[in-house]
Amino acid sequence: MHAPPTGTTGTPALPPQQSGTPPRAAAQGPAAGPSARRPAPPWWMWSVVCGLFLVHATLSLRLHEQLLSNSFDLAIFEQGVRSYAHGHLPVSEVKGPGFPLLGDHFSPVLALLAPFYRLWPSPRTLLVAQAALVAVSALPLMRWAHKALGTAAALVFGLCYGLSWGIASAVGFDFHEWAFAVPLLACSLCALGQGRLRAAVLWALPMLLVKEDMGLTVAVIALLAARSAGPGRRRWLGIAAAAGSVGCMLLTLLVVLPAFNPAGSYAYTADLGGFPPGAGGGIGRLLEKATVGLVTPETKVATLVMLLAPTLFLALRSPLVLVAVPTVLWRGLSEDSSHWGTGFHYSLTLMPIVFAAFLDALLRRGTTPAGLRRYLAGAAGVCLMLLPVYSLGQLLRPAFWKTDPRVAVAHRVLDRIPDGATVQASNHLVPQLADRTSVSLFGWGDSRPDPQWVVVDTAVSPQLHWPLDPMQELVALSDLRASGYRTVAEENGFVLLTRTR
Known part of the structure; x- marks a missing residue:
């Protein structure tokens, strides 16, 4: 163990500048020279x-x-790292269909995570x-x-x-x-x-x-x-x-x-x-x-x-x-x-x-x-x-360690979406799908149009509703059904739709 400057007691020493240094x-100290080993x-x-x-x-x-967790930013970064892991420049469906992330922020350092993501996607x-x-x-x-x-x-x-x-x-x-x-x-x-x-x-x-x-x-x-x-x-x-x-x-x-x-x-x-x-x-x-x-x-x-x-x-x-x-x-x-x-x-x-x-x-x-x-x-x-x-x-809060029963319901509904599908999802559901689907944000103006699947949590607390408020969300779901989407599952506030044509 590296000893403190004042012997064995561990009491901090007067900084050297007290004596006029x-x-x-x-x-810098005596070990800061160019050839010194730290x-x-x-x-x-x-x-x-x-x-x-x-x-x-x-x-x-x-x-x-x-x-x-959220689509902005966890899912965006995961989609970028996933792109690097598969050998091409980073894109994010959350930002838009095939959106190049190097046109959003210049962060090529993310490529360092690609080998780890390849092993643990x-x-x-x-x-x-x-x-x-x-x-x-x-x-x-x-x-x-x-x-x-x-x-x-x-x-x-x-x-x-x-x-x-x-x-x-x-x-x-x-x-x-x-x-x-x-x-x-x-x-x-x-x-x-x-x-x-x-x-x-x-x-x-x-x-x-x-x-x-x-x-x-x-x-x-x-x-x-x-x-x-x-x-x-x-x-x-x-x-x-x-x-x-x-x-x-x-x-x-x-x-x-x-x-x-x-x-x-x-x-x-x-x-x-x-x-x-x-x-x-x-x-x-x-x-x-x-x-x-x-x-x-x-x-x-x-x-x-x-x-x-x-x-x-x-x-x-x-x-x-x-x-x-x-x-x-x-x-x-x-x-x-x-x-x-x-x-x-x-x-x-x-x-x-x-x-x-x-x-x-x-x-x-x-x-x-x-x-x-x-x-x-x-x-x-x-x-x-x-x-x-x-x-x-x-x-430190006991409630933080209690799992909401709706979490299990969410995963049960999400498991019905096949790997590789195009999906629009609620904000907090997007990161749950980003590792195996091409997922974008439901209600976001730049989302991929006409996805194969849509999954929405209509029972999320009002302060977490984004980018649509609850009423806008209900109208959007109604419009989807009218345009040819059918309901595959509806459980505990989670609604899963798939395109029929």
């Missing part, structure tokens, strides 16, 4: 990682078993992979904290990060390609904080393959590395990496995505509310959104407070927090209100940033042992206070 050199993580860190993996995987898999493969990626991202943070502050601090950091609300919200809502960015971000930022500048940039660059919006995040990391490098060749390498990242992002947005998209344009341009000028009010509207609009409505301010609260706002004292700026800006500029709050997966990539900045800030402050204990206790208290509010809190 410059903060950057103190964070010690392997001690067993207890792997135990924390395994524990977080089990918690995250259990939550995701249990939600899927309860029919609480199930949405569970994606959920388990996400749990593993998120859990292992705690490891670099714990290693840095262990080296700089000792065992106790590393343990608290790992748990507070792994159970933080942003991660809980994400793992409790389907699968997302950003899961690949989280361990890359953690490794990159920890390397940057310890002065390993080349490693920081090299860990960041693969994020260009995760999603098109990561280009600016990579550029900020490269610029921070260049700033820390001082004059000379290493600074220019950082600047070149930043320029290259922005160039790759622009190439993706302006060339690659429009080339694959059937509409010939980037699908989310209008979310910025100003471009193209004829669609959202032009430059004036964009300037308004980039100033007053970043703090209105109050949901945006509340989200910023929530992002910094787990770090007791100390993250603001570290330049590493600047890496969060691109994500915070595009969310604030977006016209989509779901981007403003703390729900869904939109804060997943921000968690490693704020926690790395928190650790860096503690080192820069030269925190005393007593002060360190207070800060860590405060961070743990915030984490525990928020834990019941977000998805992980469901694991």
Whole structure:
């Protein structure tokens, strides 16, 4: 086991900068040279990682078993990975008949899941992979904290990060390609904080393959590395990496995505509310959104407070927090209100940033042992206070472990649909069929017309009805029957229709 800096007691040491050592050199430490071998993580860190993996995987898999996963996004990503697993470019029937996913978001990193999906063709493969990626991202943070502050601090950091609300919200809502960015971000930022500048940039660059919006995040990391490098060749390498990242992002947005998209344009341009000028009010509207609009409505301010609260706002004292700026800006500029709050997966990539900045800030402050204990206790208290509010809190509720009898009915009805059929299904039924049928979303305007089968849950709670409300759903079913579909099964609110002509 790697010993803490202060002998055998496990009490965190004074950070080296207390004795006059410059903060950057103190964070880097004696083993940060280009040829130094870093010690392997001690067993207890792997135990924390395994524990977080089990918690995250259990939550995701249990939600899927309860029919609480969604067409947007689990089924979309599964259809993309399934395409890769069968040797062709990713398409998603949920987005539209044969819709090319590389025209929606640039996420070729999903191909890494294809071999696993080939062996285990199930949405569970994606959920388990996400749990593993998120859990292992705690490891670099714990290693840095262990080296700089000792065992106790590393343990608290790992748990507070792994159970933080942003991660809980994400793992409790389907699968997302950003899961690949989280361990890359953690490794990159920890390397940057310890002065390993080349490693920081090299860990960041693969994020260009995760999603098109990561280009600016990579550029900020490269610029921070260049700033820390001082004059000379290493600074220019950082600047070149930043320029290259922005160039790759622009190439993706302006060339690659429009080339694959059937509409010939980037699908989310209008979310910025100003471009193209004829669609959202032009430059004036964009300037308004980039100033007053970043703090209105109050949901945006509340989200910023929530992002910094787990770090007791100390993250603001570290330049590493600047890496969060691109994500915070595009969310604030977006016209989509779901981007403003703390729900869904939109804060997943921000968690490693704020926690790395928190650790860096503690080192820069030269925190005393007593002060360190207070800060860590405060961070743990915030984490525990928020834990019941977000998805992980469901694991503590007895009702979460009780299976609704309707789940068995749903599977009995779905089993009547043959493999390889074209299907339209209710939102929460789509992920149950994506591994063996060509399934799209019932009531969605871009769904494949005239499917062979239609299966609808008419008894789902009103707040889960989407994209149609209950009345619209009944009208749509009536229209299907009038157009030649017959009822094959109708049980406990589940309606299964098949085309007769």
